[in-house]
Amino acid sequence: VDTKKPWLTYAKWAAAYGLVFIRLLGQEIAVVINSQHVAEALMDKRSRIYSDKPCIATVDLTGMFGWSLIFAFAGYGDEWRLFRRLFHQTFRPGSALKFRPTQIEQALIINLICVVLHHYCTISTNGH
Numbered sequence: 001v002d003t004k005k006p007w008l009t010y011a012k013w014a015a016a017y018g019l020v021f022i023r024l025l026g027q028e029i030a031v032v033i034n035s036q037h038v039a040e041a042l043m044d045k046r047s048r049i050y051s052d053k054p055c056i057a058t059v060d061l062t063g064m065f066g067w068s069l070i071f072a073f074a075g076y077g078d079e080w081r082l083f084r085r086l087f088h089q090t091f092r093p094g095s096a097l098k099f100r101p102t103q104i105e106q107a108l109i110i111n112l113i114c115v116v117l118h119h120y121c122t123i124s125t126n127g128h
Contacts, residue, residue: 010034052076 001009014034033039042050052075074080089095 048076 010032011034013032033042074083
């Protein structure tokens with residue numbers, strides 16, 4: 001494949017092999033789609049079929065430890081979309097504001113504990 005103009009090579013391959021073909025190089029897999037119509041049909045209209053990630057054997061084998069419930073390891077589907085929606089609701093920039101009162105409260109409690117401990121340590125070391 002010409003690294004500067006790969007589309008020329010893909011166009012030649014499309015003429016030889018058809019509109020869709022798979023190129024295998026070691027572990028690298030490339031699906032080449034040489035038609036806008038086919039690309040839209042496969043990637044837009046049927047994206048749910050093709051949107052999953054490869055299966056990770058260690059995650060499947062350790063499902064009993066709960067690793068398969070981790071958002072990053074979940075397969076694409078209803079459960080993954082639920083995880084993604086909850087993740088975005090919780091960790092989007094605007095969501096941080098709703099945690100602020102709790103953070104301020106915890107910071108005040110920690111500061112109070114530190115002041116009490118400092119005062120106690122000061123009294124203990126001075127022998128009072």
